[in-house]
Amino acid sequence: MFLLAKPYLRNVIKVTCAIIVNANGLVFAAQRSATMSLPLKWEFPGGKIEPGETAEASLIREIKEELHVDVEILKALPVNTHQYPNVSIQLIPFVCRITSGQIVLKEHFDFKWLHKDELLALDWAEADVAVVEYYIEYNNIN
Numbered sequence: 001m002f003l004l005a006k007p008y009l010r011n012v013i014k015v016t017c018a019i020i021v022n023a024n025g026l027v028f029a030a031q032r033s034a035t036m037s038l039p040l041k042w043e044f045p046g047g048k049i050e051p052g053e054t055a056e057a058s059l060i061r062e063i064k065e066e067l068h069v070d071v072e073i074l075k076a077l078p079v080n081t082h083q084y085p086n087v088s089i090q091l092i093p094f095v096c097r098i099t100s101g102q103i104v105l106k107e108h109f110d111f112k113w114l115h116k117d118e119l120l121a122l123d124w125a126e127a128d129v130a131v132v133e134y135y136i137e138y139n140n141i142n
């Protein structure tokens with residue numbers, strides 16, 4: 001009888017995302033395409049963790065697939081669980097830097113490199129707002 005005690009914990013999708021910071025301290029934001037879910041919303045690149053994959057390995061794989069660059073993870077930030085109308089996601093953010101390659105958008109519509117004070121002006125995916133706010137407040141990478 002307790003099997004359904006926590007139905008809200010079912011179908012939580014784990015999604016990693018990268019807060020990529022460049023040498024000038026600017027942050028990479030990506031705009032979802034019109035054909036993706038959450039069309040034209042801004043997000044941090046990343047994606048769903050595959051079975052058997054660590055969050056870190058997932059992130060490195062997704063960034064290579066989506067942006068064609070290699071990244072190094074500098075720091076993990078707090079996970080944000082967000083309930084969309086039809087799905088719950090656990091957004092798992094990592095501060096990263098690019099170690100090799102030039103950005104090529106393979107899936108996104110647009111991107112910007114922004115100072116942290118400019119970030120909140122974008123129309124973010126709802127789950128990202130708390131991550132952006134945390135980053136703005138605690139943006140050191142030490």
Ligand SMILES: Nc1nc2c([nH]c(=O)n2[C@@H]2O[C@H](COP(=O)(O)OP(=O)(O)OP(=O)(O)O)[C@@H](O)[C@H]2O)c(=O)[nH]1
Pocket residue numbers: 015016017036037038042043044045046047048089091125126127128
């Ligand atoms: N990659 C990424 N996904 C995010 C962020 N914020 C957020 O709500 N999401 C959601 O988390 C899910 C990640 O899915 P994904 O990027 O791997 O794949 P996808 O676009 O094909 O998703 P879809 O299967 O819902 O269409 C999507 O539903 C996406 O809308 C974010 O900052 N980065």
